[in-house]
Amino acid sequence: MILFCGDPHGRFDHILEAADRHQVWAVVLLGDLEAPAPLSQVLAPIKEITWLIHGNHDTDSDLSFAHLWDDELGQRRSLHGQVVELPGGVRVAGLGGVFRESVWHPDPGSKNRGQPFFHSPQEHAARTPRQDRCRGMQHRKHWSSIYPEVIDKMADLRADVLVTHEAPGYHPHGFEILDTLARSMRARTTVHGHQHDRLDSSARWPAQGFQSHGVGLRGITALTPEGEMVVIQPGELDEARTWRV
Incomplete structure (x- = not known):
């Protein structure tokens, strides 16, 4: 299976434990890593199966920035702006960062x-x-801002899964342009972090044209070989932030 991991905010033990406990093809981090040391050291046991996007908090400090952008794992395994075919033939695309008014x-x-x-x-x-x-x-700070150039480029690519830090349009704080991007890429599924919740938006999936899944704070959701999305570990705030949209 493929593990999609919600914002770690500096804690990674639960990700290492989940990867050890399950038969895992790949681990995908959804941003706001804030790694306490170079990421390749923090995730040494699973670094060869780990992929990632960045979040807004990954540019909050020089240290968080360096532990991601100066690290070989951060440089080699970023999904931002591209599509990578993971084991099992699943094509995953990534869009890191957030929309900011001073940029777009x-x-x-x-x-x-x-x-x-x-x-x-x-x-x-x-x-x-x-x-x-x-x-x-x-x-x-703007290394984690979203620019039109990257979305324009990605719209011409094809992916099965689109992972973003920002939420798509189903979310009260989401963006319809990410729905448009998902449909342009013919993605079947979108997965996002950032909002620290896991809303039930299944009623909207037929109209959206894809399934949307939020992964909560330090939560983990798995894509199984059968194509099902299964919660492996609930996010820390899921119970407090559960409602239908």
């Missing part, structure tokens, strides 16, 4: 009426004062 917020009611201020990191970097840049690019 797709809501027509946003400050820029849904239009981006910057289409790409390179465009943003060119308009960022040199003293505010990180590694010659935009400010560190």
Whole structure:
């Protein structure tokens, strides 16, 4: 099976234990890792089967940033902006980060009426004062911002599963543009973290054209060889944040 792991926020023992307990083809981390040490060290026993996307909190500090972006696992196993075929033939695509109004917020009611201020990191970097840049690019915080360029690129790809940090449109705090992306990629399933809940949106699946699954805070949901999504470990806030949408 493939394990989809909700925001760890610095704790990984439960992921290592679940991977050891089950027959696992791959482990996919859904962002907000905040690894306390270089990620390849933290996940050494499973680093060869681990894939990931980044979250907004992975750029909160220089340390969190370095433990992900400067680590060989973070560099080699990021799904962001691409499709990878995992064992079992499952094609998984990833979109890390969050929408920010200072870069792009797709809501027509946003400050820029849904239009981006910057289409790409390179465009943003060119308009960022040199003293505010990180590694010659935009400010560190915006390494976890979503730019239109990556969504445009991904729309032409094909995947079975789309993993995102932000939630798609079913969620009260989600984004319809991620529904559009999922349908463009012909994804059958979307899986997201960030919101620390696991809403029951099954009533919407036929209209959406895909299944949507949130994975709660430090929760784990597995995709079985039969194609079923099964909760292996509930998120820490699932009971407090359970309702239908």
